[in-house]
Structures are given as structure tokens and as C-alpha cells.
Amino acid sequence: MGKAMALLLAERDYRVFAAGRSAQKRAELDRIAAQKNLPLETVELDVCDDGSVERAVEMVLQKSGSLDVLINNAGVAYVATIEDLRMEDWHRQFETNFFGVVRVTQAVLPHMRERGKGRIVLISSVAGLITAPAQGGYSATKHAVEALGNALRLEMGSFGIQTILIEPGFIMTGIQQAAQELARPYDHKIRTGPYARLYAAFLSSAQNASASSKTTPEDCARVVLEAIETPIPKARYGVTPMARYVKWAKRLLSDGVMDRMSLRRFGVRD
Numbered sequence: 001m002g003k004a005m006a007l008l009l010a011e012r013d014y015r016v017f018a019a020g021r022s023a024q025k026r027a028e029l030d031r032i033a034a035q036k037n038l039p040l041e042t043v044e045l046d047v048c049d050d051g052s053v054e055r056a057v058e059m060v061l062q063k064s065g066s067l068d069v070l071i072n073n074a075g076v077a078y079v080a081t082i083e084d085l086r087m088e089d090w091h092r093q094f095e096t097n098f099f100g101v102v103r104v105t106q107a108v109l110p111h112m113r114e115r116g117k118g119r120i121v122l123i124s125s126v127a128g129l130i131t132a133p134a135q136g137g138y139s140a141t142k143h144a145v146e147a148l149g150n151a152l153r154l155e156m157g158s159f160g161i162q163t164i165l166i167e168p169g170f171i172m173t174g175i176q177q178a179a180q181e182l183a184r185p186y187d188h189k190i191r192t193g194p195y196a197r198l199y200a201a202f203l204s205s206a207q208n209a210s211a212s213s214k215t216t217p218e219d220c221a222r223v224v225l226e227a228i229e230t231p232i233p234k235a236r237y238g239v240t241p242m243a244r245y246v247k248w249a250k251r252l253l254s255d256g257v258m259d260r261m262s263l264r265r266f267g268v269r270d
């Protein structure tokens with residue numbers, strides 16, 4: 001989704017600094033940008049590394065002189081139950097999805113605050129609103145991102161900085177493959193542990209939902225563009241139809257009803 005956002009914004013003539021830790025992905029984006037003659041350059045950035053974040057933000061400010069929009073997009077997803085997810089993976093899950101966002105946001109806030117202008121986009125998730133079984137760790141980070149966005153909105157609004165939460169549902173991207181790789185150490189537990197039935201039900205339901213989702217990374221990029229360009233942005237934007245439905249269902253239905261729907265949706269209960 002980061003690639004789709006970077007390309008769409010560059011095509012709309014924004015000067016884009018697309019940051020990531022993968023040299024291969026950066027080279028591919030540089031190649032497309034050069035081919036299409038887009039105002040896009042890539043920057044090395046690992047959101048889990050203080051030094052890397054400092055260097056990247058400094059470099060962008062040096063080159064551009066100012067920073068109008070920050071999009072916090074990097075994320076990983078571990079699939080494991082609360083009991084199974086190992087402590088080191090809880091830390092990794094939060095280090096990327098939550099502390100990474102805090103780290104990059106803190107690095108750009110002084111600049112935006114002094115300028116009295118800026119927009120911070122946080123790529124949250126429908127998992128920031130509701131929680132699926134076997135996704136407790138991922139969902140906890142996205143709930144934390146929602147709280148971060150709420151606090152930033154209240155703290156930074158008077159400095160002219162707007163904060164926007166983007167809440168996509170299932171979209172086919174690299175995250176499904178990356179999640180499979182992160183789940184490898186849990187293979188044995190997933191197949192034969194006490195939660196085997198739950199994992200099987202969750203994985204097949206999540207796979208079907210991702211495969212049948214008609215929403216693309218480019219659709220998400222268009223929502224982000226709208227959030228960036230509209231004069232008065234909303235606090236949060238749902239991206240897929242499911243995300244918009246969940247937002248209302250959560251407001252209108254009791255926890256008991258939501259739990260039953262979730263158990264049915266993820267095939268844990270008929």
C-alpha cells in the first residue's frame with residue numbers, strides 16, 4: 001500500500017520521499033519513478049531504529065526544506081493466540097506497528113509544530129476497532145495507534161497539525177505472505193496445539209476474505225489522497241466496505257452480539 005500511495009502522490013505532483021528498509025523494494029520504486037519521470041525518491045528507513053529515523057527525517061528536511069505530510073504505513077502482522085504469541089514477538093509486533101509510528105512522528109512533530117502546519121496520516125486498520133481471534137497482538141497495536149491518533153488530534157490541532165486515521169479492512173498486499181513467514185515458528189502449534197481448530201478456521205476465513213476483497217492498494221491510496229487534500233479532514237476514514245460497516249456495528253451492537261458475529265465470521269462457531 002505504501003508503494004501505491006507513493007506513486008499516486010508523485011503522479012499528482014507531490015514531492016514524495018518513499019521510505020523503507022528493503023533495498024530491493026526501494027530500487028524497484030526508484031526504477032518506476034525514473035521511468036515515469038516522477039518527483040519521487042526513496043530513503044532508507046527502519047522504523048524500529050532511532051538512528052535510522054533521525055537520519056531519514058534530517059535528510060528529507062535538508063533536501064526539501066519542509067515537510068507537509070507524514071504517512072505512517074509500515075506494519076507487520078503476527079498470527080497467534082494470546083497464549084501462544086511469544087514475548088519476543090509481542091515486542092516485535094509493537095516495535096514496528098506502534099513504537100515505530102511514535103518514533104517517526106516524534107521526529108517530524110517539532111518541525112511541523114514550528115511551521116504551524118502539517119498532516120499526519122496513521123495507517124490503522126479495522127483491527128483497531130474490533131479484534132479477531134489469533135490476531136490479538138496485531139489488533140492491540142492498531143488499537144494503540146487509534147489512541148495515538150486521538151491524542152495527536154487533541155494535542156496538535158491548535159498548532160495547525162491535523163491527524164487522520166485510515167482504517168482499511170482486508171486488502172491483498174505483501175502482508176499476507178509476510179504474516180505466513182512470521183508464523184513459521186508457530187507451525188507446529190498451529191497444526192497440533194490446543195488452538196488448532198481455531199487457527200484452521202481463522203486462517204481459511206482470513207484467506208477467503210483477502211482473496212475475495214475487491215479493494216486494492218490503489219483504492220486505499222485514493223482515500224489517503226482525499227484525506228490529505230480535503231480542507232477539513234475527518235478524524236478517520238474506513239477504506240473497505242467491511243471497515244465502514246464495522247464502525248457502525250461497533251457503535252450500535254452489544255459486545256455479546258459482536259463476539260457472536262466475529263466467532264461466526266471467523267468460522268470458530270457455526
Ligand SMILES: NC(=O)c1ccc[n+]([C@@H]2O[C@H](COP(=O)([O-])OP(=O)(O)OC[C@H]3O[C@@H](n4cnc5c(N)ncnc54)[C@H](OP(=O)(O)O)[C@@H]3O)[C@@H](O)[C@H]2O)c1
Pocket residue numbers: 001002019020021022025045046047048073074075076096100123124125126167168169170171172173174175176178
Ligand atoms: N493489507 C491489509 O489487509 C491491511 C488492512 C488493514 C491495515 N493494513 C495496514 O497497512 C499498512 C501497510 O501494509 P500492507 O498491507 O501494504 O503490507 P505489506 O505489503 O507487507 O507492507 C508493509 C510494509 O511495511 C514495511 N516495514 C515493515 N517493518 C518495517 C520497518 N521496521 N521499517 C520500515 N518499513 C517496514 C515492509 O517492508 P519490508 O519489506 O522491509 O518488510 C513493507 O513494505 C500496515 O500498517 C498494515 O497493518 C493492511
